[in-house]
Amino acid sequence: MHSQMKLSAAQFRILVIFYSLGDTILVVPGSLTADSKQEAWIPAILGVGVGVLLVWMYIKLSSLYPNKTLIELNEAILGKWLGKFVSLLFVASTLLFCSQVLFYVGSFLTTRIIIQTPMLAVHILFMGIVTVGVRLGIETIARCAEILFPWFVIPFLILVFSIFPQIHYENLQPLLEVGVKPIIRSILFFTSITSLTFIVLLTVFPAHVAEPDQRNRAFFTGSLIGGGIMIIILLLGILVLGNTYTRIALYPSYELAKRIEVADFLKNIEVIMAIMWFLSLYFKTSLYYYATVSGLAQILELKTTEF
Template sequence: MNNVKINSYQFLILVTFFSMGTSILIIPSVLAEGAKQSAWIVAIVGTIIGLFIIWLFCLIAQWFPNLTFVQITEKILGKWLGKAISLLFVIMSNIYAAQLIFYSGIFLNIHFMPNTPMMALNILFAIVIVIGVRFDLETIARSAEIFILFFLVLFILLVLFILPEIKLENIQPIFEVGPKAIFQTTLPLIEVTSVNAIVILMIFPAFINNFKQAKKSFYIGYCISGFVIIVLTFLCISVLGAYSTAAEFHPSYELAKRINIGNFIQRIEALMAGLWIMALYFKATIYFYVSVFGLAQIFNMNEYKPLTIPLGIVVVVLSLVMYPSVVYLQHWNATIGIYFSYSIGLLLPLLLIIINTVRKTHLKKESL
């Protein structure tokens, strides 16, 4: 299973898609609810803080350049404790893959296919994800190389078309909310863009053919996604206003509806839908790949593909059962989800770094 290799550019694109994911459509609403017209400032602060978390991941990867995160956890914590923690890591990846399938289903159900059952939409999206994972990481990375071009073109068109609708008075007064509110509002953004990127350590650096370049790609891909989120958040606030942005579940999609160039170019919100579905697919595929591959490593299997269909069924069931409504999903994300993510994506890496540093120091003293 360890013969797969992708280049640093492909890795950069995967990081970009993963960090954007659901953020480009949903995060502006979350930020506006907590920080009002200062939401775009929160996006900037959250992106900067996230760089520190990416640095932690790169530090761990630098110490164990040939191991995946599951193998690193077992090496530092021991076989049985390491496997138990790794199982929680795999469960987190599986749950978030299911959540992204729910997001895609509810979005298509609300805006495009109101008469189509959610189950059918979730199953179809899950089938595409399973097929992608069965074709292996190299195929996923190569397809991401193609789709990133479409993504960038659609994003640039969206920004250019919406510029005439900007009203700078919507972002005033600046810094109306205090530093405490700004910091608290950054937590959901940091969670979905950088903390949950812990799953990328199942790919980086074990499956990258050049560690130094891949390390730069990690930072660059994250910064590109941060820039996209900052721009979209600023556009949502400046065009829709803080209160309308906070009230919408998909504010970026509503933003695209406002495009009207000479009463000719209008109602092209499918651009925004295309952007989001692309980012969502690759993020969900990475989550699912990590859950399948991680489980195979935990049980010392030689091949992960036999697990794709059973876990694909589990993911579909979770997407239908675990999140009965959007309101419940938002409550889950604000309570259980955020604690789960920070425990696995921040506290666990810090623990691994501390234990490994203490162990190295102890070994050095013994050698002296």
């Protein structure tokens, strides 16, 4: 185990941002608009608010055992054998989630960018990179995220400012048309695939995060920034594409990037925009895989996760 590895609060904040986006940046716009139509931004905002409450709960829980990971916390609360059983269920779920995100990577790349490439080849290459990162440890993954974060921010800013002239505010109308039930369903869906999965980060937080006076704030701000980016992309999808096209498109946020056209010379830059999604997918997959490997090692009481 990389038990001596420590992340700075800033590094952890960036990991939270990448993790909160991950595959959700691809699938949430279509899923929310399918249920809440042009009002999908409302459950997204409320879902981020619910997420803040869940983050507060995770922080309070982890503060009771500040030097333990989630696996160790399970055994401390539930006892050795019941704790190990619950941890095994957790490890199995993170492995399944990892495979789900891996599918999105292969599906996105082979249907939008490298169309003639077999999905299996994409999966093997991508997981090879993920495996190397996990083998080097969570600190290496965090440093990599810190270095690459500007390459996420820059395409995002290009997307927002370039697509802004194509906004049609009438796409948000009529307001309060869909009713309460679709909004509640959308809030539950949004929360279930974003904030609830933050429990995976307890394999890193707080045991492997330094700066105790800043790490809680990093968790909060990371979740808020990630949620804010998600809301902006969702709003842009509705404002530019309309709720009908947003809900039927396979990857609405990518279709949004294809609309960028500035002064007849800045065109077809959606591949550059794909950098955003690729980075968020990579770090979310890495965190899932790290939780799987490190969790299994702690359950089996191994001294190292290296292979």
